[in-house]
Amino acid sequence: MSETPNETLTGAQITVRLLERQGVRLVTGYPGGAILPIYDALGQSTAIRHVLARHEQGAGFIAQGMARVSGEVAVCMASSGPGATNLLTAIADAKLDSIPLVAITGQVPKAMIGTDAFQEVDTYGLSIPITKHNFLVSSTEELLEVIPRAFAIAASGRPGPVLIDIPKDVQSRAIEVAAWPEPGHRSAPAAADGMALAEAAGLIAAAKKPLLYLGGGVIHAGAADLAVKLAEKANLPTVMTLMALGAMPVDHPLSLGMLGMHGAPYTNLALDECDLLIAVGARFDDRATGKVAAFCPQARIIHIDIDAAELDKIKTAHVGIVADVGEALTRLLPLVPENPRKSWVDRVDALKTAHPQPLPGLDDPRSHFGLIRAVAACLDDDAIVATDVGQHQMWAAQAYPLRRPRQWLTSGGLGTMGFGVPAAIGAALAAPERTVVCFTGDGSILMNIQELVTAAEQGANVKIVLMNNAVLGLVHQQQTLFYGQRLFASEFQAMPDFVTTARALGIAAVDLDQAANPCAALADAFARPGPCLIHAGIDAEQKVYPMVPPGAANRDMIGAQA
Amino acid sequence: MNASNRNENQALARAVLEIDVANHPGVMSHVVGLFSRRAYNVEGILCLPVGDGRQSRIWLLVGEDQRLPQMIRQLEKLEDVGAVRRHHAEHAVFTQLEAFFRP
Ligand SMILES: Cc1ncc(C[n+]2csc(CCOP(=O)(O)OP(=O)(O)O)c2C)c(N)n1
Ligand SMILES: [Mg+2]
Numbered sequence: 053m054s055e056t057p058n059e060t061l062t063g064a065q066i067t068v069r070l071l072e073r074q075g076v077r078l079v080t081g082y083p084g085g086a087i088l089p090i091y092d093a094l095g096q097s098t099a100i101r102h103v104l105a106r107h108e109q110g111a112g113f114i115a116q117g118m119a120r121v122s123g124e125v126a127v128c129m130a131s132s133g134p135g136a137t138n139l140l141t142a143i144a145d146a147k148l149d150s151i152p153l154v155a156i157t158g159q160v161p162k163a164m165i166g167t168d169a170f171q172e173v174d175t176y177g178l179s180i181p182i183t184k185h186n187f188l189v190s191s192t193e194e195l196l197e198v199i200p201r202a203f204a205i206a207a208s209g210r211p212g213p214v215l216i217d218i219p220k221d222v223q224s225r226a227i228e229v230a231a232w233p234e235p236g237h238r239s240a241p242a243a244a245d246g247m248a249l250a251e252a253a254g255l256i257a258a259a260k261k262p263l264l265y266l267g268g269g270v271i272h273a274g275a276a277d278l279a280v281k282l283a284e285k286a287n288l289p290t291v292m293t294l295m296a297l298g299a300m301p302v303d304h305p306l307s308l309g310m311l312g313m314h315g316a317p318y319t320n321l322a323l324d325e326c327d328l329l330i331a332v333g334a335r336f337d338d339r340a341t342g343k344v345a346a347f348c349p350q351a352r353i354i355h356i357d358i359d360a361a362e363l364d365k366i367k368t369a370h371v372g373i374v375a376d377v378g379e380a381l382t383r384l385l386p387l388v389p390e391n392p393r394k395s396w397v398d399r400v401d402a403l404k405t406a407h408p409q410p411l412p413g414l415d416d417p418r419s420h421f422g423l424i425r426a427v428a429a430c431l432d433d434d435a436i437v438a439t440d441v442g443q444h445q446m447w448a449a450q451a452y453p454l455r456r457p458r459q460w461l462t463s464g465g466l467g468t469m470g471f472g473v474p475a476a477i478g479a480a481l482a483a484p485e486r487t488v489v490c491f492t493g494d495g496s497i498l499m500n501i502q503e504l505v506t507a508a509e510q511g512a513n514v515k516i517v518l519m520n521n522a523v524l525g526l527v528h529q530q531q532t533l534f535y536g537q538r539l540f541a542s543e544f545q546a547m548p549d550f551v552t553t554a555r556a557l558g559i560a561a562v563d564l565d566q567a568a569n570p571c572a573a574l575a576d577a578f579a580r581p582g583p584c585l586i587h588a589g590i591d592a593e594q595k596v597y598p599m600v601p602p603g604a605a606n607r608d609m610i611g612a613q614a
Numbered sequence: 615m616n617a618s619n620r621n622e623n624q625a626l627a628r629a630v631l632e633i634d635v636a637n638h639p640g641v642m643s644h645v646v647g648l649f650s651r652r653a654y655n656v657e658g659i660l661c662l663p664v665g666d667g668r669q670s671r672i673w674l675l676v677g678e679d680q681r682l683p684q685m686i687r688q689l690e691k692l693e694d695v696g697a698v699r700r701h702h703a704e705h706a707v708f709t710q711l712e713a714f715f716r717p
Contacts, residue, residue, distance in 0.1 A: 176640060180647050185693040188640065205693060361687035 084131025087158025112142020117478020133171030148465025184212030204236030244375030268295030269333020346605030440472030440496030470499030508558030628703035
């Protein structure tokens with residue numbers, strides 16, 4: 053506690069002061085009756101800027117965009133009842149992707165809790181299973197303990213969302229504050245077990261066909277460089293999950309890109325052959341492993357993760373190490389001998405040549421892959437790439453040349469349509485010097501299209517590439533492949549004019565379908581600062597290939613032929 | 615639960631978990647929710663404050679299922695949980711309560 057002369061402050065003023073003391077400079081949210089005392093105090097703050105979203109889910113994803121780009125805890129706010137329930141999807145999404153958020157919700161006054169008061173919902177109860185931790189604050193004094201603790205919890209260990217529900221009377225009541233608590237920060241986790249590290253190094257040295265398997269934890273830990281160093285030193289071909297893309301540059305000779313359901317054929321085939329799998333900050337998600345019994349069937353497993361509950365959850369590890377992956381890799385590196393591993397590296401290269409990722413139309417900017425590459429050609433590695441959820445997301449994962457950690461923002465675990473636009477806005481707010489591109493679909497963009505107004509208002513430098521196939525593409529694909537081509541509820545009968553809509557919502561828009569030279573039109577759109585919607589028609593019959601049918605083994609991909 | 619289900623369950627091995635937690639109104643929901651959302655039946659629950667009342671101890675009687683080690687790790691991950699200890703089903707804490715549960 054730091055001593056200051058006593059001040060008499062309301063709970064709302066204390067909340068804002070504690071956020072300021074945390075170093076928070078930007079929050080996003082949406083007001084309502086039960087959180088008005090906090091909004092009133094926030095309005096008086098000169099340190100914190102508030103970005104008004106146009107829907108609480110938008111606020112949640114704007115905060116996620118900020119957190120994913122910066123690695124710092126981001127803050128979003130909503131009122132009680134519908135405000136809080138609207139926030140829930142973004143919180144659940146943050147939980148599954150381990151994104152550090154502090155969500156502050158207003159609640160009806162304590163005396164009215166449990167009376168079915170106006171705009172009362174059990175926000176605490178609703179948020180238990182989708183937060184890392186949550187609080188219902190029962191006194192103004194408690195704020196001094198709860199708020200720093202919420203930040204510490206969100207940032208420590210495996211990051212995640214923390215919700216603080218604050219009844220209105222707790223916000224309004226004034227108390228005397230004699231001393232301020234220290235801001236909450238990430239606490240250092242216990243060090244990795246040295247014996248286990250030595251054992252892991254021994255397994256790596258002895259392996260003939262090892263593979264490095266990187267997950268989102270490598271990004272969160274800021275350990276991508278270390279992972280690449282380990283791969284290079286021991287010549288470990290490296291696969292990445294959807295969440296880890298960018299950890300190793302795609303064009304690195306040891307990179308095998310993304311594994312799993314929509315991974316390249318050579319990637320899944322190499323996994324089938326490996327004799328040692330080194331999982332770092334990864335959790336053996338079903339989209340990555342396919343049928344678990346058939347995943348890396350001959351491999352021993354080293355599993356390094358900060359979350360002890362991930363070890364042995366899906367696959368039993370021969371060596372399990374609970375640690376910050378950065379710390380573990382730093383200490384593992386000197387223990388692992390250099391090894392050219394020529395025959396395995398050659399074998400993996402042969403698989404790459406024989407079973408490449410099909411990328412048809414790469415040179416045609418009017419095709420899906422060609423468009424993604426044409427967008428990439430307008431940008432450098434400083435750009436941030438956000439996506440929505442659907443075929444466009446998987447195509448971007450397969451074809452965009454990602455080369456940098458925190459370059460790639462996508463909803464991996466929850467797969468939430470509507471993530472893209474607000475997350476891109478949050479990214480642009482957190483990193484105003486960068487260009488943010490968002491690949492979205494005609495279904496996804498409608499789920500949070502109101503945030504285009506926020507983008508316009510903020511002048512956020514987001515370029516939204518709408519890949520419009522006039523269908524819910526990924527649903528259409530599954531119905532075509534696995535439901536006897538019975539297309540139902542996956543084709544839109546009516547479609548807004550997206551270019552006009554974007555302009556009406558206040559942002560520039562360009563239709564590549566009408567452009568004589570789509571590459572020139574793209575370059576033009578990227579050259580102008582500020583938000584822009586770039587509309588491009590995409591053939592609805594295109595599929596995301598290869599595809600491992602749900603429940604099948606990864607080796608049984610369909611559509612793997614180039 | 616129907617009769618055949620109950621018989622099946624009784625044939626299964628059980629375990630007793632002793633969980634030290636922070637004492638506040640939400641802690642039971644956090645602990646029990648971990649089980650209910652995985653459709654993992656909790657057969658018995660006992661909870662009382664200990665010491666000065668800032669801490670409580672929760673005793674759970676649960677089925678001895680292959681998911682139990684994972685459940686213990688999930689419990690240990692909860693912010694409000696201090697420690698989890700696993701005991702055999704014959705632990706006195708529940709057997710001594712049988713008198714209160716005669717049909
Ligand atoms: C909120 C939400 N609802 C439903 C789904 C299921 N879903 C996954 S992809 C998809 C279609 C997405 O369509 P679109 O945004 O047009 O992208 P496309 O696949 O056509 O590229 C749907 C409905 C989801 N992921 N999220
Ligand atoms: Mg679509």
